[in-house]
Amino acid sequence: MDFRLTPEQEKRRQEYHAVCSELALKAPHPILGEKGIFGTEHGWKYFRYCAKEFAKRGWLSLSWPAEYGGRGDRMDQVLLAEAMGYNGVPGIDPFGVGMLAPTLLAVGSEELKKEFLPPIARSDVMWCELWSEPNAGSDLAALTATAIRKGDEYVINGQKTWNTNAHNADWGFGIFKSDPEGKKHRNLSFLLMDMKTPGITVRPLYYMNGGHILNEVYFDDAHVPARNLVGKEHGGWAVVNVLAGFERSNMGAVAGMRRALEEIVHYCNETIVNGQLRSRDPIIRNRLAQLACEIEAMSTLGYRIADQQNRDEMGLMDASAMKVFSTELEERFAALAVDIFGPSGQITEGRWAPMGGHWINALQESFVGTISAGTNEIQRNIIAWYGLGLPRMK
Numbered sequence: 001m002d003f004r005l006t007p008e009q010e011k012r013r014q015e016y017h018a019v020c021s022e023l024a025l026k027a028p029h030p031i032l033g034e035k036g037i038f039g040t041e042h043g044w045k046y047f048r049y050c051a052k053e054f055a056k057r058g059w060l061s062l063s064w065p066a067e068y069g070g071r072g073d074r075m076d077q078v079l080l081a082e083a084m085g086y087n088g089v090p091g092i093d094p095f096g097v098g099m100l101a102p103t104l105l106a107v108g109s110e111e112l113k114k115e116f117l118p119p120i121a122r123s124d125v126m127w128c129e130l131w132s133e134p135n136a137g138s139d140l141a142a143l144t145a146t147a148i149r150k151g152d153e154y155v156i157n158g159q160k161t162w163n164t165n166a167h168n169a170d171w172g173f174g175i176f177k178s179d180p181e182g183k184k185h186r187n188l189s190f191l192l193m194d195m196k197t198p199g200i201t202v203r204p205l206y207y208m209n210g211g212h213i214l215n216e217v218y219f220d221d222a223h224v225p226a227r228n229l230v231g232k233e234h235g236g237w238a239v240v241n242v243l244a245g246f247e248r249s250n251m252g253a254v255a256g257m258r259r260a261l262e263e264i265v266h267y268c269n270e271t272i273v274n275g276q277l278r279s280r281d282p283i284i285r286n287r288l289a290q291l292a293c294e295i296e297a298m299s300t301l302g303y304r305i306a307d308q309q310n311r312d313e314m315g316l317m318d319a320s321a322m323k324v325f326s327t328e329l330e331e332r333f334a335a336l337a338v339d340i341f342g343p344s345g346q347i348t349e350g351r352w353a354p355m356g357g358h359w360i361n362a363l364q365e366s367f368v369g370t371i372s373a374g375t376n377e378i379q380r381n382i383i384a385w386y387g388l389g390l391p392r393m394k
């Protein structure tokens with residue numbers, strides 16, 4: 001692919017940065033990663049504010065085909081994500097905008113697209129993902145929650161878990177066993193549901209550091225209209241595979257890292273420890289340079305995926321490679337930052353906490369990225385099977 005931007009793309013890139021840097025000035029302090037956005041009232045209010053600002057400009061539907069109000073270019077989505085990451089601005093619902101919308105565009109019926117895409121583009125409806133269960137994560141197809149068809153409805157019973165932001169979400173998309181007698185992978189249906197449906201209960205699951213991002217969701221005879229079925233009845237596994245590709249491609253993460261690297265380099269150039277600037281320590285210099293190279297590699301991977309998605313050619317392996325590389329880079333980055341700060345790097349707040357305690361929180365949260373959206377071990381299996389053609393282990 002050609003990595004150069006066209007003059008029009010460059011102009012739009014500057015516009016995305018200008019708007020995001022304005023929005024950054026309105027950010028409440030402190031916002032600490034996902035924990036601050038999804039887990040605090042002020043963080044979530046700010047998220048919704050930014051989302052509406054993007055919606056007003058048509059930026060939540062940038063990559064959609066023109067007939068649905070988009071520009072039809074995934075590169076714009078990457079450029080916006082870069083501007084958001086660089087300026088630390090939230091506002092893209094990862095589930096509605098990032099996953100469900102492209103999935104509906106790929107495999108949804110015309111009726112579903114007409115009903116569900118416009119509220120996503122206007123940021124009127126926030127979504128959550130209802131897939132994992134206490135005994136079905138990596139082996140998702142082993143799930144047991146049921147959706148049994150009764151006339152023009154499905155009646156749902158069972159439990160989901162690890163549901164990010166379900167406590168703030170208006171709607172959820174989920175996968176359920178619709179044919180209890182059917183063969184594995186051919187007995188599941190993919191459904192959309194209003195989270196206020198009677199019979200749906202959301203309960204919080206707290207992180208060890210107190211963050212409220214995750215939830216459990218219980219279904220007790222929840223009735224969902226059959227017209228909310230995506231794809232074929234009992235054919236939900238195919239929809240899961242399409243959506244998982246969008247979930248794992250994580251294209252915007254790199255810009256946040258670029259900005260963070262600049263800030264850490266600045267810190268090292270200003271801070272003296274034992275009579276020496278941190279930036280003169282050969283080990284720190286070496287690790288920072290290595291990190292800078294890896295961030296560039298990840299950026300290239302992100303552009304490549306956008307290009308593949310534009311041509312509808314994204315392979316399972318590419319999204320998995322991005323997922324593994326970006327989440328493990330996030331871990332390495334947070335560990336390096338905390339190492340650079342030394343013992344004070346463990347202070348979470350107050351005047352002695354370097355960079356407002358951001359990095360110790362980032363380190364604590366960095367591990368979850370290697371588990372969510374399918375663990376990195378599973379992604380490595382996908383790369384081995386579909387990318388490298390290696391045999392499956394018995």
Ligand SMILES: Cc1cc2nc3c(=O)[nH]c(=O)nc-3n(C[C@H](O)[C@H](O)[C@H](O)COP(=O)(O)OP(=O)(O)OC[C@H]3O[C@@H](n4cnc5c(N)ncnc54)[C@H](O)[C@@H]3O)c2cc1C
Binds near residue numbers: 134137139
């Ligand atoms: C922060 C976070 C957010 C999440 N958000 C959501 C959400 O919004 N919605 C949702 O539905 N789910 C969500 N999840 C759940 C996530 O998808 C699951 O945690 C993940 O798929 C792993 O499933 P599990 O936890 O059951 O682990 P298990 O599947 O029990 O795996 C346990 C360990 O065994 C390894 N393992 C399992 N099978 C294999 C194999 N075949 N080969 C090699 N290793 C294997 C795994 O890699 C892992 O290390 C979230 C998880 C986290 C951590």
